[in-house]
Amino acid sequence: MLSPTEPAPPRKVIPQVDFELDDFDADEEVYLDFYRKVGVPEDMLVPLAEHHTPDGVNSYYVLFDRTATWGHPGMPHLIAVYLQRDQEKRTFSYEQAPMPLPAMAQSWLIHRGCPPGAIGLNPELGPPSADEATRALEQRLAGEGDHYAMGYSYTCDDPDDMVTVVALRALGERALSPYRVVVEEVDPSAWTRTLREGGFATVEDALQWCDDRLTGEAGALPPVRPAAGVSRPTGVAKAPPRPPGRSR
Structure with missing residues (x-):
């Protein structure tokens, strides 16, 4: 005092x-x-x-x-x-x-x-990036955001669990991990944020992981399988619809 x-x-x-x-x-x-x-x-x-x-x-x-x-x-x-x-x-x-x-x-x-x-x-303003992995992913998303369509997001501002989950669909037809989940977590004690990405073969798996994270039941994010020789599409694919899910 x-x-x-x-x-x-x-x-x-x-x-x-x-x-x-x-x-x-x-x-x-x-x-x-x-x-x-x-x-x-x-x-x-x-x-x-x-x-x-x-x-x-x-x-x-x-x-x-x-x-x-x-x-x-x-x-x-x-x-x-x-x-x-x-x-x-x-x-x-x-x-x-x-x-x-x-x-x-x-x-x-x-x-x-x-x-x-x-x-x-x-x-x-806001928490800074916690590590180099976060900064690298943020830079890539900022530069390559038009490679993905957003299908679902949920932002939780609970002080005990400040998290945002985002499900994305890769627009490259040859992408080996066509569905991505990006997770931002804020550490309130350190006042930093981390950003991580996982890859999924189906939209159902990606959305299920998001729901599991919001209820505290998710395991580790599966790694993203890199695309081989993906060419940029001329059209934009429709984002996957979000099925009825959990409300908070």
């Missing part, structure tokens, strides 16, 4: 997002969609990463949604936002996507034109 003469420690200031849309307009559908999804809860969105082009036309955001903890159980806590401005007409358009992992939000933005090195996470 501080003595009366000791100064109080500085209070950490949580930054707020600024979409910089003063005097900008959009057609009614875009305007209403933007403000319903990201404009109204703007003061509850924390910018973990953002990048703006020098001409002010394009902005890219990785946002932590502080309202997600009160939403539907398991919903992603992150939002990726790509904002485009027409400086002459003073209009804007945008895209947004809920994402369960920072690397997946970064990947979504990179594949919409954001320079890969410009959307790094603010080290002052």
Whole structure:
């Protein structure tokens, strides 16, 4: 406990997002969609990463949604936002996507034109990567996210078990582990996060492992079998549907 003469420690200031849309307009559908999804809860969105082009036309955001903890159980806590401005007409358009992992939000933005090195996470916000394996997997997911389709995710913010599980489908037809599970776990005492990946032959096995992890019954992740000479597909395969499962 501080003595009366000791100064109080500085209070950490949580930054707020600024979409910089003063005097900008959009057609009614875009305007209403933007403000319903990201404009109204703007003061509850924390910018973990953002990048703006020098001409002010394009902005890219990785946002932590502080309202997600009160939403539907398991919903992603992150939002990726790509904002485009027409400086002459003073209009804007945008895209947004809920994402369960920072690397997946970064990947979504990179594949919409954001320079890969410009959307790094603010080290002052959130737990840092615990080890080199985590950093390597995060880097690969950010760069190769368009190689996978997300079929299911669940984010648990229980202080005793802060975990996110994500089931992915590899889009390469010759992938030997066509289904992947990526698991992020936060160590609250060390305040670090680890990210690991496992490979599965069937969607049922991948989803079962996710359910088992959420109930504390999962074994070790099986290793990913590397693909042999996979070529990039021209089309995007449909993500596997999530069967009825456990709610928390």
